[in-house]
Amino acid sequence: MHAEGTIPVENARLSSAATRDESGKEVFIRARGVTVRFGAKTILENLDLDVRRGEIMGFVGPSGTGKSVLLRTILGLNQKQAGTIEVFGVDYENANDRDRLAVERRWGVLFQHGALFSSLTVLENIQVPMREYLRLSPKLMDELARLKIDLVGLAQDAADKYPSELSGGMIKRAALARALSLDPDIVFLDEPTSGLDPIGAADFDELIMTLRDTLGLSVYMVTHDLDSLFQACDRIAVLGDRKVLVEGPLSTMLEYDHPWVKSYFHGKRARTVVHNGKSVVQSKPNGAG
Numbered sequence: 001m002h003a004e005g006t007i008p009v010e011n012a013r014l015s016s017a018a019t020r021d022e023s024g025k026e027v028f029i030r031a032r033g034v035t036v037r038f039g040a041k042t043i044l045e046n047l048d049l050d051v052r053r054g055e056i057m058g059f060v061g062p063s064g065t066g067k068s069v070l071l072r073t074i075l076g077l078n079q080k081q082a083g084t085i086e087v088f089g090v091d092y093e094n095a096n097d098r099d100r101l102a103v104e105r106r107w108g109v110l111f112q113h114g115a116l117f118s119s120l121t122v123l124e125n126i127q128v129p130m131r132e133y134l135r136l137s138p139k140l141m142d143e144l145a146r147l148k149i150d151l152v153g154l155a156q157d158a159a160d161k162y163p164s165e166l167s168g169g170m171i172k173r174a175a176l177a178r179a180l181s182l183d184p185d186i187v188f189l190d191e192p193t194s195g196l197d198p199i200g201a202a203d204f205d206e207l208i209m210t211l212r213d214t215l216g217l218s219v220y221m222v223t224h225d226l227d228s229l230f231q232a233c234d235r236i237a238v239l240g241d242r243k244v245l246v247e248g249p250l251s252t253m254l255e256y257d258h259p260w261v262k263s264y265f266h267g268k269r270a271r272t273v274v275h276n277g278k279s280v281v282q283s284k285p286n287g288a289g
């Protein structure tokens with residue numbers, strides 16, 4: 001679905017083949033043995049992770065366990081001290097300019113709090129990645145940005161508004177529209193529903209699921225939101241003890257015997273959920289585990 005003629009084809013293609021798991025599924029992100037330290041403090045140690053094409057993967061864990069650090073390390077914004085991270089089969093940190101560009105064209109990022117440019121309108125914010133990576137006429141950029149506004153369920157009159165004129169939910173949607181600006185294969189979302197009321201958060205989850213289903217979008221979502229984990233995520237990874245403690249579908253989380261995982265997924269806020277429209281899981285009340 002990439003707009004034709006927007007970037008020289010040779011610059012948009014990766015030189016390496018796609019990575020696949022044992023079952024043949026394409027793996028968009030593969031981390032092996034990743035260690036990240038800040039000074040004497042080790043945040044992540046020998047961490048392994050796979051995120052596959054077309055799945056919504058949720059990342060959860062106690063505050064300060066390194067969820068944002070892992071996200072930033074995958075994006076090349078933090079240095080790691082050991083290990084490898086492949087994105088679309090490319091070792092992004094050590095890749096040549098052409099492969100880095102090709103990777104950047106295929107991912108979109110929604111940072112916590114939206115992080116829109118306050119001096120730009122919604123339309124101009126959505127066009128920032130287009131200006132950076134593509135060569136398009138102003139008219140075509142306007143048309144594409146307006147398509148993204150539709151895609152995320154914003155009214156067209158939001159196009160000319162500044163972030164200060166938007167509600168929290170509209171800011172999240174505008175930031176998502178910007179993350180989708182280049183028609184990415186994967187979006188990284190850092191706490192996308194934080195600060196939204198429950199209805200706004202549920203609507204946002206619904207939107208993410210629709211994008212996965214209609215565009216085949218993969219989603220890497222850091223969240224504390226139980227509803228998002230229960231309703232939107234195909235798989236969940238729990239970060240703890242400097243690594244991925246456990247990963248799998250919600251049913252795996254509910255069965256996993258670890259104090260934090262038990263208290264989180266069976267705690268006071270856990271409830272009867274319908275996961276992915278496929279199964280009904282009855283969680284035990286009041287931390288009964």
Ligand SMILES: Nc1ncnc2c1ncn2[C@@H]1O[C@H](COP(=O)(O)OP(=O)(O)OP(=O)(O)O)[C@@H](O)[C@H]1O
Nearest residue numbers: 038039043061062063064065066067068069070224
């Ligand atoms: N640039 C940095 N320099 C030094 N320490 C850092 C840096 N970035 C993060 N840290 C530390 O790494 C640890 C993990 O932080 P991180 O923000 O990844 O946690 P988190 O799991 O996302 O937490 P939360 O759920 O509260 O958002 C924290 O102790 C934080 O202080």
